[in-house]
Amino acid sequence: MLGNQQGKSLRRYVPDYVVYDLETTGTSCKRDKIVEIAAIKVIGGKATEEFSSLVNPECPIPYGASQVNGITDEMVAGEPVLHDVLPRFLEFVGELPLVGHNIISFDMKFIYRECREVFKKIPDNDLVDTLPLARLCLPELAHHRLTDLAEHYHLSTAGAHRALKDCQMTMQVYEELGKALAGAMKQAKTCPRCGGILELRNGRYGRFWGCSGYPSCRYTENA
Numbered sequence: 001m002l003g004n005q006q007g008k009s010l011r012r013y014v015p016d017y018v019v020y021d022l023e024t025t026g027t028s029c030k031r032d033k034i035v036e037i038a039a040i041k042v043i044g045g046k047a048t049e050e051f052s053s054l055v056n057p058e059c060p061i062p063y064g065a066s067q068v069n070g071i072t073d074e075m076v077a078g079e080p081v082l083h084d085v086l087p088r089f090l091e092f093v094g095e096l097p098l099v100g101h102n103i104i105s106f107d108m109k110f111i112y113r114e115c116r117e118v119f120k121k122i123p124d125n126d127l128v129d130t131l132p133l134a135r136l137c138l139p140e141l142a143h144h145r146l147t148d149l150a151e152h153y154h155l156s157t158a159g160a161h162r163a164l165k166d167c168q169m170t171m172q173v174y175e176e177l178g179k180a181l182a183g184a185m186k187q188a189k190t191c192p193r194c195g196g197i198l199e200l201r202n203g204r205y206g207r208f209w210g211c212s213g214y215p216s217c218r219y220t221e222n223a
Contacts, residue, residue, distance in 0.1 A: 003124035010128045011197045011212045013178030015045050019099040021166040022107045023069040029109035033057035035071050038163030051092040052164045054079040069161045097126040101146045101170050104129045137180040149173045193219040
């Protein structure tokens with residue numbers, strides 16, 4: 001579970017995983033704090049167990065953050081601090097892949113930072129980010145926010161921006177994306193080095209194809 005390197009970024013459906021979500025005091029992974037962690041364990045595509053905890057960030061929650069997630073200073077005043085919640089969350093996750101929406105660019109940065117501080121190591125679980133999967137499977141959508149995807153699949157968004165509800169939505173979206181991935185993969189360009197999906201990116205010298213397994217795989221080719 002804990003090691004010195006990040007796990008692989010997977011661009012495929014896996015039937016056994018833990019979907020998780022964080023609520024925070026802001027968007028900076030360097031200075032903002034976690035105020036809620038939730039997770040759902042999924043085995044064979046079915047939810048089997050839930051984890052949910054508010055977290056006392058030991059600092060005031062900005063008004064803007066409370067407006068988004070509904071979590072206030074009063075709600076977290078008597079809750080455990082992150083150093084007490086984090087080991088329980090990691091035990092719940094175990095060795096299963098972590099699934100989440102935009103987790104590579106957001107949630108995992110908070111988790112890695114806190115784990116380095118507490119354990120001097122980071123989770124080495126493989127990761128599935130549903131944001132690039134949604135862009136691959138649903139290119140016709142103008143936006144790929146979690147609520148956009150939920151609405152596309154006619155899922156309820158009531159209670160969005162609380163961690164457990166977002167986990168439930170992400171799980172349902174991922175299961176739907178899993179059905180569409182087989183067809184999308186047939187049309188996708190694959191990396192000759194590792195077999196991952198090649199994504200079209202913008203660089204200093206124009207557009208190019210880069211492996212979705214970056215940074216583990218750094219294969220590129222001209223577009």
